[in-house]
Amino acid sequence: MDDDHTLQATVPAIDWEALLHDRGIPITLLYDESCPSYKLALEDIHQAIAEEGVRAEITTIRVTTEEQSRWLHFAGSPTILVQGQDIDTPLPGAPRGRTCRAYRLEDGRIAPLPSRETIRRALRAVQAQP
Amino acid sequence: MSRLKPGDQALPFTLPGVDDRPHALAGYSDKAAVVLIFICNHCPYVQAWDDRMVEIQADYGARGVQMIAINANDPNKYADDSFPKMKERAREKQYNFPYLHDETQEVARAYGAEHTPEVFVFDQAGTLCYHGSIDDNFRDPKAVKNHYLRDALDAVLAGQTPPLAETRVVGCTIKWK
Numbered sequence: 541m542d543d544d545h546t547l548q549a550t551v552p553a554i555d556w557e558a559l560l561h562d563r564g565i566p567i568t569l570l571y572d573e574s575c576p577s578y579k580l581a582l583e584d585i586h587q588a589i590a591e592e593g594v595r596a597e598i599t600t601i602r603v604t605t606e607e608q609s610r611w612l613h614f615a616g617s618p619t620i621l622v623q624g625q626d627i628d629t630p631l632p633g634a635p636r637g638r639t640c641r642a643y644r645l646e647d648g649r650i651a652p653l654p655s656r657e658t659i660r661r662a663l664r665a666v667q668a669q670p
Numbered sequence: 671m672s673r674l675k676p677g678d679q680a681l682p683f684t685l686p687g688v689d690d691r692p693h694a695l696a697g698y699s700d701k702a703a704v705v706l707i708f709i710c711n712h713c714p715y716v717q718a719w720d721d722r723m724v725e726i727q728a729d730y731g732a733r734g735v736q737m738i739a740i741n742a743n744d745p746n747k748y749a750d751d752s753f754p755k756m757k758e759r760a761r762e763k764q765y766n767f768p769y770l771h772d773e774t775q776e777v778a779r780a781y782g783a784e785h786t787p788e789v790f791v792f793d794q795a796g797t798l799c800y801h802g803s804i805d806d807n808f809r810d811p812k813a814v815k816n817h818y819l820r821d822a823l824d825a826v827l828a829g830q831t832p833p834l835a836e837t838r839v840v841g842c843t844i845k846w847k
């Protein structure tokens with residue numbers, strides 16, 4: 541038996557950037573079912589993607605336990621991550637975890653989901669990255 | 671938990687208000703309609719509807735309508751829902767209706783409330799005429815198509831049956847102890 545064998549096959553390096561480009565921008569929707577606005581948030585994500593004319597891959601994660609919530613650093617339902625980044629900053633002093641998340645809209649009102657413009661802004665920011 | 675249904679009678683209660691006075695439902699028996707609305711401080715749905723609640727009381731108060739808000743949330747789960755924070759919210763939002771604390775959660779359980787905000791409208795005889803949401807758009811007050819609570823109040827004040835006795839309640843869940 542020949543002990544001195546060497547792996548000769550060439551393993552091509554994975555081009556993560558290209559892979560990401562093929563699949564589109566990764567978007568994650570984290571939600572708790574007890575906060576119904578996540579359905580509208582998902583609709584808004586689809587609409588924002590269409591309006592920005594980008595390719596995106598949407599993953600939805602239902603948060604069902606406190607442990608999962610802690611592990612995911614869940615800021616409340618719904619939370620939208622674009623390329624791993626929260627599209628908005630949680631309001632100061634607002635409760636986190638398995639709770640309905642409050643967002644401050646452009647006109648100052650509080651809403652249980654972000655504006656579509658906030659989602660679009662996050663998509664544009666990712667596209668603008670070098 | 672059983673919920674009060676349209677046609678059921680209001681259940682009496684006395685709860686402390688943010689004005690540090692006890693409020694008995696019986697004290698409002700002279701009103702043409704009483705709107706009981708279960709709310710809390712932390713819920714973004716309540717915050718989205720806050721101004722509309724104040725507007726409705728302002729618009730209908732002179733016509734004999736009394737709105738009464740009740741917070742039954744466990745403040746150990748959400749510190750924002752504590753009695754001192756309720757006082758702050760009432761001041762900040764200039765609530766023009768009593769904001770009561772259901773610390774034992776007995777009233778919320780008796781009425782079968784499950785969400786915030788959740789509306790119960792009673793006529794002068796104390797009969798439940800409408801149960802559900804304030805309107806059909808928590809997101810944008812200008813985009814509301816169905817003003818459920820206003821429609822119910824208009825009907826009750828005209829001595830008629832509201833067009834809808836119940837609508838789907840949209841909001842946060844009440845945080846039980």
